[in-house]
Amino acid sequence: MVDPTRVPEPGSLLVGTDGVLTGRTSEYVKHLGDMGGVYRDREAYESALAELGPDHVVYRVDEHRVADGPGALTIGTSTLLPGRIGDEYAVTRGHLHAIPDRAELYHCLSGSGLLLLETIDGRSEALELAPGKAVHVPGHWVHRSVNTGDEPLVTLFCYNTDAGQDYSLIEQAGGMASLVVPDADSGWTLRRNTDHTGYAGSTA
Amino acid sequence: MVDPTRVPEPGSLLVGTDGVLTGRTSEYVKHLGDMGGVYRDREAYESALAELGPDHVVYRVDEHRVADGPGALTIGTSTLLPGRIGDEYAVTRGHLHAIPDRAELYHCLSGSGLLLLETIDGRSEALELAPGKAVHVPGHWVHRSVNTGDEPLVTLFCYNTDAGQDYSLIEQAGGMASLVVPDADSGWTLRRNTDHTGYAGSTA
Numbered sequence: 001m002v003d004p005t006r007v008p009e010p011g012s013l014l015v016g017t018d019g020v021l022t023g024r025t026s027e028y029v030k031h032l033g034d035m036g037g038v039y040r041d042r043e044a045y046e047s048a049l050a051e052l053g054p055d056h057v058v059y060r061v062d063e064h065r066v067a068d069g070p071g072a073l074t075i076g077t078s079t080l081l082p083g084r085i086g087d088e089y090a091v092t093r094g095h096l097h098a099i100p101d102r103a104e105l106y107h108c109l110s111g112s113g114l115l116l117l118e119t120i121d122g123r124s125e126a127l128e129l130a131p132g133k134a135v136h137v138p139g140h141w142v143h144r145s146v147n148t149g150d151e152p153l154v155t156l157f158c159y160n161t162d163a164g165q166d167y168s169l170i171e172q173a174g175g176m177a178s179l180v181v182p183d184a185d186s187g188w189t190l191r192r193n194t195d196h197t198g199y200a201g202s203t204a
Numbered sequence: 205m206v207d208p209t210r211v212p213e214p215g216s217l218l219v220g221t222d223g224v225l226t227g228r229t230s231e232y233v234k235h236l237g238d239m240g241g242v243y244r245d246r247e248a249y250e251s252a253l254a255e256l257g258p259d260h261v262v263y264r265v266d267e268h269r270v271a272d273g274p275g276a277l278t279i280g281t282s283t284l285l286p287g288r289i290g291d292e293y294a295v296t297r298g299h300l301h302a303i304p305d306r307a308e309l310y311h312c313l314s315g316s317g318l319l320l321l322e323t324i325d326g327r328s329e330a331l332e333l334a335p336g337k338a339v340h341v342p343g344h345w346v347h348r349s350v351n352t353g354d355e356p357l358v359t360l361f362c363y364n365t366d367a368g369q370d371y372s373l374i375e376q377a378g379g380m381a382s383l384v385v386p387d388a389d390s391g392w393t394l395r396r397n398t399d400h401t402g403y404a405g406s407t408a
Binding site for chain 2: 007008009010011012013014015016017064066067069070071072073075097099100101102103104105107115117119121123125127128132133134135136137138139140141156158159160163
């Protein structure tokens with residue numbers, strides 16, 4: 001029997017295509033100064049840092065959580081601003097869930113870009129995001145958002161609150177295996193990240 | 205170590221505001237003939253059945269699933285057509301998750317209506333759905349969609365695949381405690397369902 005006084009209120013949310021989640025319970029911002037080591041072109045990163053300052057916003061996240069425990073969901077919006085560091089399009093840090101079998105939904109509300117997905121054994125996918133497109137990220141996929149457009153890339157996400165985020169896996173691997181860079185014909189293309197040393201735990 | 209051959213491919217989905225989920229792995233339709241006992245006005249239900257036929261569509265669900273297990277999500281769209289049976293606006297059957305602590309997201313893509321939510325101990329909420337509005341349903345809430353408008357009510361949903369649906373709880377309780385009926389001023393209002401006998405397991 002669940003204690004009825006411990007059943008939280010449902011949340012009524014307004015999901016803005018500008019990424020503002022009215023009714024959120026928490027929010028955070030990642031600034032350029034937080035992104036050390038994320039982009040492969042160190043010189044371009046240092047130069048952007050000098051030009052734009054460490055408080056320049058890279059992405060914002062609004063979240064709604066009402067419970068813990070295995071059945072609880074975190075619902076939120078991610079707003080990744082456009083830009084490039086060297087040849088690399090703007091990215092979120094990216095993560096594998098700390099409980100790796102946890103899946104995630106990304107539903108694009110505005111802007112354009114892609115979700116870059118890699119398994120620790122070397123599989124790779126780049127799935128486009130545009131308004132109305134969504135990506136179902138199964139468990140065991142490292143994933144990050146990439147903004148290849150000129151507008152903020154806004155996604156609605158949903159995942160199990162207990163999933164957690166392992167950000168160190170990508171860092172220890174020298175970044176994700178693929179970089180998303182401009183291409184004259186198709187707008188963007190994937191380039192092999194020569195710093196990538198493989199993910200810890202890989203059997204490949 | 206996860207077996208890498210068992211990690212499913214990510215899903216690239218197109219989420220139509222018309223409720224069509226391109227890329228779905230399954231779908232189902234609930235027809236008027238499936239809705240026996242759901243609406244309280246039996247005479248109005250029988251009359252609608254005679255007029256529209258048992259194959260008249262009440263709602264459609266498109267779903268995308270790629271895995272089982274505790275971390276897996278089911279992502280889908282629900283399209284609830286407009287209509288009334290007697291005084292009651294069109295509803296989905298409604299359910300409590302079979303694993304009751306599992307939460308769910310409903311994000312409205314088009315149409316207008318509400319999510320009706322009740323705990324087994326007698327708490328009740330009616331939260332409006334309109335494009336851009338979303339409802340975070342925590343675990344332990346019985347919930348159903350209600351279409352109070354003239355257009356299909358389309359929502360994107362996301363929940364843990366292992367959650368399951370208990371449809372019998374509402375049936376055995378004589379329906380949900382509240383009915384959603386027209387109101388001249390505000391469009392809709394809640395009316396007490398006199399058939400409702402309380403939910404099994406209630407300590408209230």
